[in-house]
Amino acid sequence: MLNMKSRYAMRALLYLAGRYGEGPVQIGEIADSQRIPRKFLTVILSELSREGIIGTKRGRAGGYWLEREPSAISYGDIVRITRGSLALVPCAARLAYEPCDNCVPESECHLRLVMLAVRDATADVLDRLTLADPLPGQVELPSQRAEAPAQPVQ
Template structure:
């Protein structure tokens, strides 16, 4: 399940992705536009700054802006930064693989096989959905990917 922190991060980044080049927004403006808690948003944006997703300036014309173009920032990247691995089971994770404690055989595990498909579809959708595509209402990649997986 997507954490509230990841949801807030995506909402804030979508606001920043909608800015014109050279523009920035103060945290209070982002928080107001999306009805997000300002203090929580401060920590989220600081984390995203440390991860090279956003940049910030101080002063009268300060604020936050995307560091990379909106068509280069994917939902998958942001969810991994905020929530960690996307895999629903530890034995499916590429970044944080761990054999399940009760596992007899990964090859024969029906639960693993089913969730491997879920994980593949989720990963494909999130890693191909950029901020700019989401703003454009472009759900086509998600539909096409689901057809190809299913």
């Protein structure tokens, strides 16, 4: 499950993607429009700035903007920055691997194999979708893709 930090980060970044190229956007505008507590948003935006996802400028004419084009920021990037991993269990993480507490040896753990498959499928979707992609509901998922039936020759 996504934590609130990841969800707020996605909402804020989607808002900034909609304003891409227009210059800095004030934090109050982002917070109000996306219904994100301002103090929490400040922490999130600071982290995204340290990671090079957004730029920031202080002062009256300052604010926040995307440092990269929306098409260069995947949802997978956002989750990894704000959550640390796409895995649902620590032993299925690729970059932040940890053995699970109170578990059977990994060589005997069938759950780990399932969670690795879930993590890989999740990564496939989240790394492919970017802030520039169509809104949810308009995204064609792999399971929805089907080759068009061949048209009969007349």
